[in-house]
Amino acid sequence: MDDQELTIQELAEPEAKRLFRLFRRITGTTLYVGLLVVGTALVSLAIVVLLDGFDVLEVGLTRSTGEMLGSGLVIAVFGAFALGVAVEGPIRALRTRTGSEIEMVLIRVGSLLLVGGILLVVGRFIEKYVEDLPSTFGIANDILVATGVAGLTATLVLGAVALWGLRRFYADRPWLDLIELPVLYSLWVIGTLIVFNVMFVD
Numbered sequence: 001m002d003d004q005e006l007t008i009q010e011l012a013e014p015e016a017k018r019l020f021r022l023f024r025r026i027t028g029t030t031l032y033v034g035l036l037v038v039g040t041a042l043v044s045l046a047i048v049v050l051l052d053g054f055d056v057l058e059v060g061l062t063r064s065t066g067e068m069l070g071s072g073l074v075i076a077v078f079g080a081f082a083l084g085v086a087v088e089g090p091i092r093a094l095r096t097r098t099g100s101e102i103e104m105v106l107i108r109v110g111s112l113l114l115v116g117g118i119l120l121v122v123g124r125f126i127e128k129y130v131e132d133l134p135s136t137f138g139i140a141n142d143i144l145v146a147t148g149v150a151g152l153t154a155t156l157v158l159g160a161v162a163l164w165g166l167r168r169f170y171a172d173r174p175w176l177d178l179i180e181l182p183v184l185y186s187l188w189v190i191g192t193l194i195v196f197n198v199m200f201v202d
Contacts, residue, residue, distance in 0.1 A: 019107075026104075027111040033181055034115045034151060035086040037188045041143045042079025046072045049136050061136050071136040078140070105164040109156060116151020123148055139200075146196035147188070154191030159184050 052061045053068025061068075123145035130137040162183055 019103075023107050023110060026107050027114055029181060030108070030111040030115045030184070031118075032086040033185050033188060034119055034147060035082045036185055037192055038119070038144055038147050039079045039082030039084075039086060040189070041147070041192065042075050042082065042140055044079075045136070045140055045143065046076035046079060049075065061139070067134050067136075071134045075136060075140050102164075104167055105160050108163055109160050112151050112156045112159060116148045116153075116156070118148070119144060119151060120148030142200045143192070143196065146199060147192045149199065150188060150191035150195045154194050155184075155188045158187045158191060162187060 049061050049068060049072040052058070053065060053072065123141055126141050126144070130141050163180060166180060166183065
C-alpha cells in the first residue's frame with residue numbers, strides 16, 4: 001500500500017478506528033525501540049562481564065571463570081534475543097497523514113506508558129528469581145527495570161517533547177521519517193542511564 005492509498009484509507013475510516021489503529025502501530029514501534037534499548041544494554045553488559053572475567057577490565061563483577069562464562073553467555077543470549085525480536089519487527093516510522101502534532105504526541109505518551117509499564121512489571125516479576133543467582137543476573141534485571149522506569153519518566157518527558165518538536169517544525173521535511181525512531185532510541189538510552197544511576201548505583 002503506497003502513501004496515497006494509506007491517506008485515502010485513513011480519511012475514509014471512522015475516527016475511533018483510525019485512532020485505535022494509529023495507537024496500535026505507534027505502540028508496536030515503541031515496543032521494538034524499548035527492546036532495542038534492553039538488548040543493547042544486555043549485550044554490552046555481557047561484553048563487560050567477559051572482559052572482566054578475562055582480566056581485561058577490573059570491574060569485579062565475577063568471582064570465577066565458570067561464573068563469568070555462564071552468566072556472560074546467558075546475558076548475551078537474552079540480549080541478542082531482544083535485539084532479534086526488535087529487528088524482525090516493523091521498527092520503522094509509521095506516520096499518519098491525518099494526525100495533528102498534539103494527537104501524535106498524546107498517542108506516543110500513551111504507548112510509552114504502556115511499554116514502560118510492561119517492561120517494569122516483567123522486571124519486577126523476574127527479580128525474585130535472580131536473587132540466588134550470580135550478581136550479574138541481578139544487574140541485568142536492574143537494566144530491564146531501569147528501561148521500564150525510564151519509559152514511564154525520563155523518556156516519556158524527553159521523547160514526547162522532542163518528537164513533538166520534530167513534527168511541529170519539520171513536518172514537511174523528507175528525512176523526518178528516518179530520524180524519528182533513532183531520536184526516540186537515543187533518548188531512551190539516555191533515560192535508562194539516568195534512571196539506572198539514580199536507582200541502582202550507590
